[in-house]
Amino acid sequence: MDARAKAVLAQIRSAFEAVRLCGGVSLHEAHVIDAYGTPQQRLAARALDTDTHWWEVPDDAIALGWGYCALSFMDARGLHYYLPAYASWAVRHAAQTDSASLDHTIYTLETLRERPENFVHFNRRQALAMQAFVQYLMDIDHDNSCFRHHYLQAHAAWTAHAEALKENHHD
Incomplete structure (x- = not known):
């Protein structure tokens, strides 16, 4: 893992x-x-999630099976908790994965403009971290021109969100 990936993580x-x-x-x-x-x-399923910190979420839970679409069914608190896990997984595995979880993480970040209520718990530092994450992926994924539009949309959304939070003094 290079220094830039470590810095984003x-x-x-x-x-x-x-x-x-x-x-x-x-x-x-x-x-x-x-x-x-x-x-x-739902209650029984919740009992299967034994992590108490988002960084304890197993990579396999994100990358394999239905993990890629889980973000679509989260509420605002769930997204606030799981997006850093998905983003961290993506930074660690972007170069060698074919999991749909990578693309779906970007799609989820891209929904900020359409569904701002899903991201109400994010503060400015967190918005800047999501912005840095998307920028990192754009920088390392030079050849994915068909997906670049999604990177650009997500990056623009989180840049604007971070600015709005700065103006509203939400650090």
């Missing part, structure tokens, strides 16, 4: 260090929501 870790799930939709619970599960099934 450190920025994400520092910005989201204190974030906890706090009752938000969990990873396994998101899968049950996707499958139209019952409240009892």
Whole structure:
């Protein structure tokens, strides 16, 4: 891993260090929501997520199976907790993965403009970390011109969000 990747990972870790799930939709619970599960099934699924910090989320839970689409079924607290895990996973594995989780992380970040209510818990430092994450991916993924539009949209959204939070003094 190069120095730039390490710096982005450190920025994400520092910005989201204190974030906890706090009752938000969990990873396994998101899968049950996707499958139209019952409240009892959701509760049982939540029990499978034993992590207390987002950096404890196993890479396999993000990269394999249904993990890629879990972000689509999260509430604002779930996104606040899991996006740094997905972004960190993407930085560590972008060069050698074919998992849809990488693309879906960018798609999720891109939804900031359409669904700002999903990102109300992010402060300015966290918005800047997401911006740095997207910039890192744009810089290392020179050949993916068909996906570049999504990178640019996500980057612009998080740049604007960080500016808005600065103006509103939300550090």
